[in-house]
Amino acid sequence: MAAAAAAADADARGITSIGLEDLPDDVLVQILRRLDGPALASAGCVSSRLRLLSALPSIWQDLCLSTWPTMSLLPSLPSSPRTFFSRAFPFPTAGGTAVGEVVADVLVSVVSLYHRGVLVFSRIFETETKSPWFGYTSFRIDALERHEGHLRLDQPFSPADLELSWLVMDRAAKRVVDVSSRRPVAVDPHWFSGEVQVKFATVAGDCRAAAVASVTCGGHEVRELMMSVEDTDGVYLRGRESLAILGEMMAGGRRGNGMGRLAEEAREKYGEFVGIKKGTKEMTVKREEETPEILWTAAAVSVLCSVCALPVYWWLRGQ
Known part of the structure; x- marks a missing residue:
């Protein structure tokens, strides 16, 4: 309602409203150059004209260089600028x-x-x-x-x-x-x-x-x-x-x-x-602490069994 009233008021006063699609290509390109990657990709979904302009390699090339200035040292990108940006960001x-x-x-x-x-x-x-x-x-x-x-x-x-x-x-x-x-x-x-x-x-x-x-x-x-x-x-x-x-x-x-x-x-x-990682380390330390106890217990049981078996062994030999 408010937008319609504003448009009617502008028409009554002889003011012509200009939409985004009414701008020339060079102006639209300058606007698109000021967008970040996600916004630039979204702009391409507005209309077929914006889709063509937002896909210009030069725009994505400049966006890649502004996002990663070090890329200017490379002789070339491994893929198209738009593909490179979508994969890296x-x-x-x-x-x-x-x-x-x-x-x-x-x-x-x-x-x-x-x-x-x-x-x-x-x-x-x-x-x-x-x-x-x-x-x-x-x-x-x-x-x-x-x-x-x-x-x-x-x-x-x-x-x-x-x-x-x-x-x-x-x-x-x-x-x-x-x-x-x-x-x-x-x-x-x-x-x-x-x-x-x-x-x-x-x-x-x-x-x-x-x-x-x-x-x-x-x-x-x-x-x-x-x-x-x-x-x-x-x-x-x-x-x-x-x-x-x-x-x-x-x-x-x-x-x-x-x-x-x-x-x-x-x-x-x-x-x-x-x-x-902390939980894994604690489990490893606990396992290492328990290992000597198990070995000592096993050794003690082995010695006890040997001692108990000696009288039986000698008794059997006497028979």
Whole structure:
């Protein structure tokens, strides 16, 4: 009623109302460039014209570069910009049952570290996956090269205000996944060294494993930036097992909630994962404590049986 009355009043005063569809293509494209990924995808459902304009590769290319500035260092994306964005953003669905396999000879990591929205570190590097030692050693990727030392920032920073994006790409299969939760799931200060370890994690496979990126900070420095895959036993998975988990994340679905809600879900899921890991550790410790008691009991019973059997043995010999 109010909209109809406003339109009638505008017509009476000679004012022509302009709808979104009345705008020229170049104006609509500029509007679409200012939307985020979910909003841009939704705009394509409004009309056939908006569907065509919102699917322009240049718009999705700019969106990918604004979301992950480090991507500008790549010669090309592993797939079309729109497909790449849909696979890399937002986070993989935790507890999915999709089965995937990393088929590339190298994993490409695109790492971007932010502090309060400002990019402070970025790097693109490759990790070989087909060498014999990779499949049977603990999976660990270091973003900071040992010979480069620590990453020193110009001013003091709050570890809790760090944000991390860690894209892992399988270029051969044209798949990608962001294994970082973007915002911290845990901030753990070390009482002795004074260092602070900030963890970003994505849990996969019904909490049986998690990809965990850790940023170790001290003073004005980032001293370590690494990613690994661990299970509920607290064990770092080997390369071959980790590739299976990463492949599952790449092949799984994506969640479409807001970034803030996604970060909260990632924190809750990681808390559940840590709780399972703690319970597994307690059961292992209890089992280890009970083992000596069982052995001593078995030994005592064995000795008692031997002592009791001796008189019977000698009596039988006398017969």
